[in-house]
Amino acid sequence: MNDSFDRAPGAGRTRNLPADPGLAESAAGDCDTKTTLFNQREPLRQPRTSPPFAESNISTANVVGGGDFKRQSKPQQSINANSTSAFPGCNEVDSLVKSSKLSASAPEFVPSGINPYEDPSFYDDDDSYYGEPTLADTVTDFLAHLSSSPGSFESDIEHITGMLNSWVTTEELLKELVELIYTQSTAIPNFSYTGARLCNYLSHHLIVSPPSGNYRQLLLQRCRKEYEQRDVAVQGDPETQKKFHSFVLFLGELYLNLEIKKAKGPPNRANILLTALKDLLISLFSKPVDANLICAVKLLKLTGSVLDDAWKESGKPHMEELIQRIETILLDATCSRDVRQMLLKLVELRSSDWGRVRAAAAASNATPDNDPNYFMNEPTFYTEDGTPFTAADPEYAEKYQEILDRQDYFHDLDGENGNEIYDSEDEMEPEIEEAFENFCLEAERKRQQ
Template sequence: MTENFDRAPGAGRARMKPTSPGLADVGDGDAKFVFNQREPLRQPRTSPPLTENITNSIEVIGADSRTPSKPHQQGIDKRTPASQEKNLDSLVKTSILSVNAAEFYPSSFHTYQEPVSEDISCGYGHEPSLAELVEEFLSHLNASPGSFETEIEYIANMLNSWVTTEETLQELVELIYTQSTAIPNFSYTGARLCNFLSHNLTFNSPSGNFRQLLLKRCQTEYEQRDVAVTGDQATQKRFHAYVLFLGELYLRLELKSAKGPPSRAEILLTALGELMNSLFSHPEDGNLICAVKLLKLTGSVLEDAWKERRKSDMDQLVKRIKNIVVDAKCSRDVKQMLLQLLELRSSNWGRVHAAAAAEATPDNDPNYFMNEPTFYTADGTPFTAADPDYSEKYQEILDREDDYFPEDCEENGNESSFYDEDEMDPEIEEAFEKFCLESERKRRQ
């Protein structure tokens, strides 16, 4: 069987012509069997007509200008129909490509851009809002209250450029009030800021200027005093912050007068008296502590103002405090604070008159030598300027100093005569020599 088997590639599968002698011995049936075993021939791959190539190339260019055309699509037959030529002309007219372009960028190419820093102070990034600007100013003043005098004019100029409508003025008042009552220990600086803006903010709305709108905002909180003193802890905390801010505002806010010196707002004097009545009407620890802080802050000024108007409001408040100390169920620490407040008021709020201070002598003032330094004798006995032998003992100290410091000591403090610069302690000299030798060895390495 293997003798007639041809191992050559394609052996026995070559196409033979019908007239081939090799088929002479094969029958018709066998010949049909041989040809039926082969697969049918495929249709030849012929190129499409030239007109179809041109149409496809136009569609390809319109779809994506970056796709290179095939070699057989680059040529245009002179026998192109007129409709195809019109399509080519319209394509050239509507194309956005230019042969004069310096560089070509694909549509998917993105140029790198430096990230933009949103530094407000340098003018980059988005423009800050009024709320951000005020918050930045107040945070700066809260962190550096000593810079108020140097920064306040700049702050006022910036706010004058922003506040040009009634809405921005209302927003400014609300922002300053909120921050002054929310930031701990900022009520003093906030009141100073309000006083400066009340005189230097140029815009005035039909509903009022900065000071009038600020007082209206404070009145809104004042009307809720009876509800706030009995509210929850958060409500009382906000109300206490408002009371202390109003006290600072009464001390700092100045009303200019054409006839005399600036005066304080009369309406705030009345409001503070009513607020303290509300606090003492509900003698809880938080309310009493707030009232004590307010009276320590404004007690002397309030009493002077009421005395000028021949009112006894301070005496009435003192009576209420005494009754609270006796009857109220507050903590012992709060009662101690109230007793200290009464003692402070009995001493005229700690004020010392200038005339009494000028007439003070060692005989009539036991604290005359309170701030004098304390000296010590040779045996360690302390003495001050109040000691009868002060002059003699102090002279002894001066004599000891003269004995200790020689006369050849220079006045500029140069005591080179005490020490010989050429002499050195043996241990220090030995350590210094070791250091020099070790340094030299390391340098040579």
């Protein structure tokens, strides 16, 4: 009994083996093979590959049907733990395990192909990400803020200037700051006005002043580089012209906003920019294409009145010369209709003293003849055909009286309840009045019945 009972793991699993040709041949032929098979004591493992279903089904069918095992051309080999065909690749796995250098007590696991050594220079390019911001990043940020919120200029400019004073302490940093502000002022749309105000404030409040010049001097030197390229820029490609036009409008804003303080008296404008603007306008009119003419019109609308006054004070007829150039362009140049209309409007604007109204007469002495704002606050009325007229219209009184006569503005009001009293004769037409009387009589007759 003890010989046939085994407590080893997996024991007894071979007592009811399925019919298999290999096992049947071993049982019928060789006793030693049977002994080896039933003395197997190792636990069974899942094979790496499953046997073909077709071959297994045929073998099982032959055993159940009592067929001849010898008819099979390739009988399956017996299931043996030492057989390499039953577990293909087993020897290779064992050899890999024996030659492996992996250890469960290793401090960390590093996959093959990974270099555990990290090159410190790999992170050099990311210093701007994780390190302190540069001057260019800081200037770009606060210029973007002023561009999106120009109304915060007065409240933020002191903080911005204090930050720049603590940062810009050398000549190189000051030149970099000038270049950054100039580039952004001519690149950001509609930022030339705010950029000019910023340049004026920094020219008075930046502390650093190297031997090469202070902020204002370095800024004017930077503008001079673009000014000297004016004759080439007006004849360049569209992109070159666009950059040049941005510079021209920025210089116009700079002339209006940049102040040069004196020891006594109010500050003056930079007269050197006055001459530069005249030369820039002449260059724009020398190449009368649409883009150049539009830029010239914008500049004259922006600075025309100031330039005209400055040239008149100095006795120079520069504005008359520019207007004559415009009139010549209107006659000869082949500009578009819209640009031609813009030039005509500009000439009319200058003839009306740039749309300015001189000091109005005193209120007591104001008349329609000496005060153009005399009728400014008067209401506007319209005739029956929709024609507007105001108190400045010579026929105002007559037309206004016609309106009063046509409309019934004079009503007799009841002093107690304010209800209007109308004449009964005009309330209903005869047909309506007759129908109403018939209705009342019919209603009274039905009531009496």
